[in-house]
Amino acid sequence: MPPLKNRRTRRGPTVRHWQFRFGHGLLVLFLGAVTAHAQEFVPPEIVTTNPPPQPTSSGxxxxxxxxxxxEDISQAPVVPSLGPTPVSDVRFLMDTLGLKNLFGESGIRTFGWVEGGYSASSSGSGLLSVEPRTNRFGNEFLLNQIGLVIQKPLKQDRFDIGFNVRYFAGADAAIGQPRGGINDPPGNSHFSHDFRDLYISAHLPIFTEGGMDVKVGRMNSIIGxxxxxxxxxPFYSSDYQFFYSQDGAFTGFLTNQHINSRLDIWNGMTFGANTFFTKRSDNSICYIGQVNYWLTDEQRTRLTGSVYCGPNAIFAAPGMAGNYDTTVELRIQQNWSDRFVQIVQSNMGWDTNTPVGTGSWYGLYTIGIYHLDPQLDAQFRAEWFDDVKGTRTGIDTDYAEVTLGLNWHPNKFLEIRPEIRGDFAGQPAFGGGGDPPTHRSQLTGGISALIKF
Structure with a gap:
């Protein structure tokens, strides 16, 4: 996602052709599979005779x-849990409208959502500086997203082919429009559209009992x-790490080797930050990798370590990009009980040869989610982020934010997410209307409605 246009320092203000055809060809391939009632191809010589057991819960x-x-993996029905219904399990399109009869036994499914919300800000109206994101307009209602997904998750007990088409439109698509995308650059900051995912995938029963999953095309990040x-x-607004220290989505390939039921290892190559079948820059061939490990079979504690490196792998503030980004992420998820989940995540990154030398950034946050009852969750987030030399946000300072929120989900179709958020900075970083920032603190209150179908 592109950062802001203006740059400030601690010392005060100083401030498509082949790509689209390739993506369109993939979409035609996918939709052709839908209309033809794609049937599963299972070469008998590589079907595993003793498939690993499917978990009853993903944790x-x-x-x-x-x-x-x-969601990329086809799983057995899971044990019902507290919290909102996963959007892929709402099944209004599949069951109520009967699309499961169209898809038959192919394994294809479809679902979608609509989200809109309002954010009030102490910094004024209009486009807000730095944060929050993606609800970035103060005192204004936004149609954030209209999403539609057609996908075929991968079976894990045999060779299998799948795909994922994840399309969305709205104000968030404008801020997340990829390089080379179908509306690049967006002409309307309040509405655009984009394929967040457009890839083919395969499960290969090789190397380990769990096999390997492979994805090729445009896909969402694995970082964050x-x-x-x-x-x-979980929240209407997002954290600093999400917008200023992560890669969003990319074009490339990913492999996920399932070492065993507790350990997965990702490796892949990308064309740089947020691209649609093109490179971010001439040299932006980047590496991305991640390790996920559950400490026990009960899936209480999950450790995650990620690295992403290469030219233009992460967005910089306008005019502040260097020639090589390196980002390291460490995360722990602790399921303390069926009711309480805590996440602690740290990002650190470096960008060499920027106009101000080597830029660096460091972030740390914790998120707590407590399921008060089957229809209501209480949520908390506290974060610190330091943009050394201002190469990410455009302002050389450190930030902190605290967010308190609720998620009321009275049924499987609806989520109402109110929140109140305080942001603080070491230098003036917040303002409204697209004007230069004049405030070191900012209070926002937001509420969104998410309808799933």
Whole structure:
């Protein structure tokens, strides 16, 4: 996601052709599979005779990026849990409208959502400086997202082919429009559209009993806890790490080797930060990797370590990009009980040869989610982020934010997410109307409605 245009320092103000055709070709391939009632191809010589048992629970919260990534895998029905219904399990399109009869036994499914919300800000109206994101307009209602997904998750007990088409439109698509995308650059900051995912995938029963999953195309990142799309994040607003220290989505390939039921290892190559079948820059061939490890079979504690490096792998503030980014992320998810989940995540990064030398940034946050009852969650986030030399936000200072929120989900179709948030900075960093920032602190209150179908 592109950062802001103006740059400030601690000392005060000083301040498509082939790509689209390739992406369109993939979409035609996918939709052709839908209309032809794609049938599963299972070469008998590589079917595993003793498939690993499927878990009864993923141990992940559905309103998270790890929960979104888990949708790529076809799993047995899970034990019902507290919290909102995963958007892929609402099944209004599949069951109520009867699309499951169209798809038959192919394994294809479809679902979607709509999110809109309002944010009030002490900094004034209009485009807000630095944060919050993506609800970035003060005192204004936004149609944030209209999303539609057609996907075929991968079976894990045999060779299998899948795909994922995840399309969305709205104000968030404008801020997340990829390089080379279908509306690049967006002409309207309040509305655009984008394929967040457009890839083919395969499960290969090789190397280990769990096999390997492979994805090729445009896909969501594996870095970060908070997802960009509305059903995959706990709050209406997002954290600093999400917007200034992570890669969003990219074009490239990923492999996920399932070492065993507790250990997964990701490796892949990307064309740089947020691209649609093109490179971010001439040299932006980047490496991305991640290790996920559950300490026990009960899936109480999950450790995650990630690295992403290469030219233009992470967005810089305008005019502040260097020639090589390195980002390291460490995360622990602790399921203290069926009711309480805590996440602690740290990002640190470096960008060499920027106009101000080597830029660096460091972030740390904790998120707590407490399921008060089957229809109501209480949520908390506290964060610190330091943009040394201002190469990420455009302002050379450190930030802190505290957010308190609720998630009321009276049924499987609806989530209402109110929140109150305080942001603080070492230098003037906050303001409204797109004007230069004049405030060192900012209070925002937001509420969104997420309808899933």
């Amino acid at each position: 992940l919260q559905p309103e998270s990026l790890p929960g979104e990534l888990a 806890y908070n997802g960009f799309l509305a059903p995959y994040r």
